[in-house]
Amino acid sequence: MLNLTKSTRAFAEAQEYTPGGVNSPVRSFRSVGGVPPFIQNGKGSKIYDIDGNEYIDYVMSYGPLLMGHVPDCVAKAIKAAVDRGTSYGAPTVAEIELAKLICKLIKSVEMVRFVNSGTEATMSALRLARAYTKRESIVKFIGCYHGHHDSLLVKAGSGATTCGVPDSPGVPRGVAMNTITVPFNDETALEAVFAEKGKEIAAVIMEPTPGNMGLVLPHDGFLDFVRKITKKHGALLICDEVMSGFRGAQGGSQSLYNIDPDITCLGKVIGGGLPVAAYGGKREIMMMVSPAGPMYQAGTLSGNPLAMNAGIAALTYMIENDVCNKLTAVTAKLTAGLEKAAAEAGVPVQVHHLGSMFTVFFSDKPITDYESATQCNPEAFKIYFHSMLEKGIYLPPSQFETNFLSLAHSPEDIEKTLQAAAYSFKQVAKHLKK
Ligand code: KE4
Numbered sequence: 001m002l003n004l005t006k007s008t009r010a011f012a013e014a015q016e017y018t019p020g021g022v023n024s025p026v027r028s029f030r031s032v033g034g035v036p037p038f039i040q041n042g043k044g045s046k047i048y049d050i051d052g053n054e055y056i057d058y059v060m061s062y063g064p065l066l067m068g069h070v071p072d073c074v075a076k077a078i079k080a081a082v083d084r085g086t087s088y089g090a091p092t093v094a095e096i097e098l099a100k101l102i103c104k105l106i107k108s109v110e111m112v113r114f115v116n117s118g119t120e121a122t123m124s125a126l127r128l129a130r131a132y133t134k135r136e137s138i139v140k141f142i143g144c145y146h147g148h149h150d151s152l153l154v155k156a157g158s159g160a161t162t163c164g165v166p167d168s169p170g171v172p173r174g175v176a177m178n179t180i181t182v183p184f185n186d187e188t189a190l191e192a193v194f195a196e197k198g199k200e201i202a203a204v205i206m207e208p209t210p211g212n213m214g215l216v217l218p219h220d221g222f223l224d225f226v227r228k229i230t231k232k233h234g235a236l237l238i239c240d241e242v243m244s245g246f247r248g249a250q251g252g253s254q255s256l257y258n259i260d261p262d263i264t265c266l267g268k269v270i271g272g273g274l275p276v277a278a279y280g281g282k283r284e285i286m287m288m289v290s291p292a293g294p295m296y297q298a299g300t301l302s303g304n305p306l307a308m309n310a311g312i313a314a315l316t317y318m319i320e321n322d323v324c325n326k327l328t329a330v331t332a333k334l335t336a337g338l339e340k341a342a343a344e345a346g347v348p349v350q351v352h353h354l355g356s357m358f359t360v361f362f363s364d365k366p367i368t369d370y371e372s373a374t375q376c377n378p379e380a381f382k383i384y385f386h387s388m389l390e391k392g393i394y395l396p397p398s399q400f401e402t403n404f405l406s407l408a409h410s411p412e413d414i415e416k417t418l419q420a421a422a423y424s425f426k427q428v429a430k431h432l433k434k
Contacts, residue, residue: 002037002390006050010038026062026159031378032385032397042069044408047394055394056413060404062396063211063243063268066314066323066356068408074272077313078306087304094308101315102270102280106245106252108260112280113289114303118242118267119147121277122205124289124297125263126151129203129236131295132285137200139193139235141184142166143370143400145212146205146240146265154179157212157370162398184210184369185218187225198233203263205238209253211402212243213373214359215352223257236285242267242277246315247404248355250324256354272314274307323407327356330414331405334358337418345425347380347432356405360384362428373400380428387427391420 014021022028022036029036037049045068047057057069067073081094099112115121126138138151143166145158153160153168154176160166167176180197182189184206194201208223210216230237239261244253246269254261262285267277280286290296301307318324335353338360342349348364361367362380381399388395393416395403 002053003051004035004037004049004053007038008035010050011035014038024159025163026396026398026401029397031162031399032382034386036397037394044068045406045410045413053392055389055392056409056417057394058403058405058417059394059396060406061268061273062401063247063404064271064273065404065406066246066269066318066327068406070273071314071317071408073313073317074310077272077309078274081306081309084305086306087301089300092303092305092308094305094312095303098270098308098311098315099280101312102266102278105250105315105319106241106254106264106266106280108239108254108262108282109264109280110283111286112278113286113297114276114278114308115297115299116275116277116301117147118240118265118277119149120299121242121265121267121279122146122152122238122240123149125238125240125265125279126203126205127297128263128279128285128288128295129238131293132288133202133234133236135200135202135235137178137180137197138202139180139182139190139204141206141210142181143184143213143216143373144205144207144210144240146207147242150175151179152205155181155370157210157400159398161213161370161374161400183371184213184216185222186369187222190226190229194229194233194235198235201233201235203236203238204230205240207240207244208257208259209244209248209354209357211247211357211359213370213400214361214367214376215354215357215402216367216369216373217352217354218257219368223259227259227261236262238263238265240265243402244355244357245269246318246324247357249328250318253354269314269318270311271307272310274310275301276307276311321407324355327405327407330409331356331358334405334414334417337414338421341418341422342425344422345429347425347428357402358405359402362399379431383428383431384424387424388420391423393417393420
């Protein structure tokens with residue numbers, strides 16, 4: 001059993017001052033039970049909790065840490081920037097440099113606006129689509145998660161599903177009624193919505209490779225279909241790549257499926273571990289954004305030099321060291337090993353991977369959408385999660401999250417992870433036999 005004495009004490013105190021003791025619900029271990037380790041520090045592929053336990057980390061802050069915890073390139077950039085100032089509320093050349101990097105990496109993006117969270121990015125992208133098309137309805141896919149603003153907290157995945165509130169209370173009916181939801185991978189349902197309301201739809205927003213039901217992949221032709229039907233009806237296509245940007249591929253998941261969206265949302269990796277997100281897209285559309293155009297959006301710390309320099313360092317290192325391709329290869333090797341370990345233990349799983357992302361679904365059926373993802377065996381996941389934690393492997397505490405690799409995960413880490421998985425799947429098998 002893990003010694004979590006200090007974390008237990010800290011969690012009790014944290015719950016006095018912060019709802020659920022955490023500043024983001026999924027961290028509470030609510031759906032898997034137990035006490036969340038309070039982290040002391042991280043380095044490379046490892047995190048260390050306040051009781052001195054060491055873990056190989058597959059949360060990686062839910063995506064940002066492509067090179068692992070505190071890579072030298074990012075640490076150096078932040079240390080150099082902090083002595084010059086953390087924020088000015090005035091333009092800096094670092095913002096131009098990071099914007100140029102993003103425009104070079106994501107082919108569909110010609111202009112960028114920086115914000116401080118993925119939620120802000122998708123919220124602003126929706127407002128922009130509504131301003132540009134002068135329409136009000138939007139379409140999202142059930143189980144996709146685009147942050148916690150009202151328009152998109154409708155049948156949302158990630159923590160909203162994990163905590164049992166895919167449709168959160170507090171979202172005004174007047175807002176939710178403008179959000180149309182459709183199952184992912186369902187062309188027929190999407191076609192019916194456009195046939196009925198095509199003229200009212202400002203945009204379809206989608207994670208091209210959803211990571212908030214766990215990692216679910218589009219079936220052949222689906223993304224192409226979404227692009228075609230939005231074009232046909234004059235609606236914009238917003239690709240939310242806050243998670244999949246530079247995790248799916250260096251050009252975003254959109255580059256893997258040859259999709260040319262009107263607007264792309266980014267976050268996580270582009271801040272190198274500091275709070276940075278962005279929305280960007282075609283120049284003609286982005287020129288609607290204030291002060292170039294009438295659509296208002298602003299932010300005190302948007303584009304702050306500390307975060308910009310961290311992002312520049314991270315993306316530069318990523319490009320110069322071909323990080324995305326290297327991680328794709330390691331992730332394929334790890335997931336093949338996980339599949340083998342589950343088969344040897346006689347545990348039915350679906351293992352999905354793309355780039356440096358992967359999910360182990362505890363189901364004997366294919367996982368193609370929210371409906372099938374939510375049929376997974378929660379008890380099996382819980383046993384797997386806690387068995388892995390005991391063996392020093394720190395996974396996202398929810399079936400509806402994606403795991404992330406980093407450049408810092410060594411062959412020894414992968415070997416240790418596979419040994420822990422062999423043990424954990426055996427624990428699950430014992431439970432399934434009961
Ligand atoms: P933030 O507001 O949390 O920075 O980003 C929201 C967001 C937008 N779009 C996508 C595709 C996302 O995955 C996210 C946030 N991802 C979750 C992980 N599934 C953040 C983890 C958390 O909520 O604590």
